[in-house]
Amino acid sequence: MVYLFGASGHAKVIIESLELEHKMIGGLIDVNPLLTRLSAYPVYQKLPNGFDVKKDGLIVSIGGNAIRKKVVNQLSAVFITSIHPSSNLSKWTTIGEGTVIMAGVSVNADCKIGKHVILNTNCSVDHDCVIGDFVHVSPNVALAGDVSVGEGTHIGIGACVIQGIKIGKWATIGAGATLIKDVPDFAVVVGNPGKIIKFNQPNDLNI
Numbered sequence: 001m002v003y004l005f006g007a008s009g010h011a012k013v014i015i016e017s018l019e020l021e022h023k024m025i026g027g028l029i030d031v032n033p034l035l036t037r038l039s040a041y042p043v044y045q046k047l048p049n050g051f052d053v054k055k056d057g058l059i060v061s062i063g064g065n066a067i068r069k070k071v072v073n074q075l076s077a078v079f080i081t082s083i084h085p086s087s088n089l090s091k092w093t094t095i096g097e098g099t100v101i102m103a104g105v106s107v108n109a110d111c112k113i114g115k116h117v118i119l120n121t122n123c124s125v126d127h128d129c130v131i132g133d134f135v136h137v138s139p140n141v142a143l144a145g146d147v148s149v150g151e152g153t154h155i156g157i158g159a160c161v162i163q164g165i166k167i168g169k170w171a172t173i174g175a176g177a178t179l180i181k182d183v184p185d186f187a188v189v190v191g192n193p194g195k196i197i198k199f200n201q202p203n204d205l206n207i
Contacts, residue, residue, distance in 0.1 A: 001026040002080060003051060004061040005071060007038045011061035013121075014100055015039050017084040026056065053077055059098060060116060065134045065152045065170075066205045072098065072116055072134075079116070087119075096133065114151070132169065150185065152207065170200055170207065 002023050004011050007030035015038070018025055027042040035043040057080035062068045072079070079098035083089065087105040095101070096115035104122040107113065111125055114133035119125065121139040129143050132151040137143070140158045147161050150169030161167070161179040168185035178192040186200040 001052075001055075002057045002059065003047070004028045004059050005075070006030060006060060006062040007032070007035050007043045008061070008063070010063040010118075012039060013102060014059060014061050014082050015041065017082045017100070017102065020085050021082065023057075023082075026051070028061070059100060061100075063118065063136065065136055065154055066207050068116055069134045069152065069207060090127075102139075108145075126163075138175070152205070170202070170205055172200060 002018055003026050004014060007028040011028060015025060025041055027044055028038055029044050029047055031045060033045060037043055053076055058077040059080060059082060060068050060071050062071060081095055081097065081099050083101045084103045086103045087101050089107045090109040092109045093107050093111040093113065095113045098116035099113055101119045102121045105119045107125045108127040110127055111129045113131045114135065116134050117131055118136040120137060123137045123139060123141040125143045126145040128146045130148040132149055134152045135149050136154045138155055138157040141155050142160045144161060144163035146164045149167045152170040153167055155173040156175035158175055159173050159177045165179050165182055167183040170186050171183050172188045174190035177190055177194040179194045183189055187196045188198045188200060189196055
């Protein structure tokens with residue numbers, strides 16, 4: 001049985017993927033007392049009594065990278081992956097626990113995808129990329145070969161990254177940005193070509 005922690009729109013997408021994978025869903029957990037169901041499944045405020053930490057799988061279905069990391073660190077569970085059947089993954093790629101890969105995603109040879117990563121709809125990750133833990137690669141992002149992305153970084157929808165670029169940890173890449181230079185830790189980058197406009201504050205991220 002699989003449970004999801006977080007009952008939002010992101011969870012809806014993961015639910016559909018799990019259903020297509022023919023995995024049984026026991027329900028969701030969310031601290032919002034007003035949520036009682038999502039799609040066809042019950043929402044609990046805490047892990048239900050029937051949850052077996054040794055046998056049941058859990059996915060943290062929270063889109064925010066810092067919050068997802070915080071929740072993962074608070075839970076003792078078997079974290080599983082969800083890989084949409086329409087995705088195209090190289091057999092030479094490795095994928096960490098808790099990661100979700102959405103419809104239409106392509107991941108090519110010798111990529112290393114970390115733990116609790118979101119590879120969102122139709123993004124493309126080319127050969128030899130290294131994606132750190134708790135990264136979110138948004139829909140229609142294109143990463144060329146040999147790109148590395150540090151822990152917790154969010155790459156906005158439709159961004160493009162040329163080959164060999166190194167993106168630091170907890171950076172934010174704006175929607176539609178084009179990266180042709182390396183990006184340091186915590187940088188916020190927008191535009192074409194991408195330019196740093198400020199830096200995220202670690203204390204604000206609560207990591």
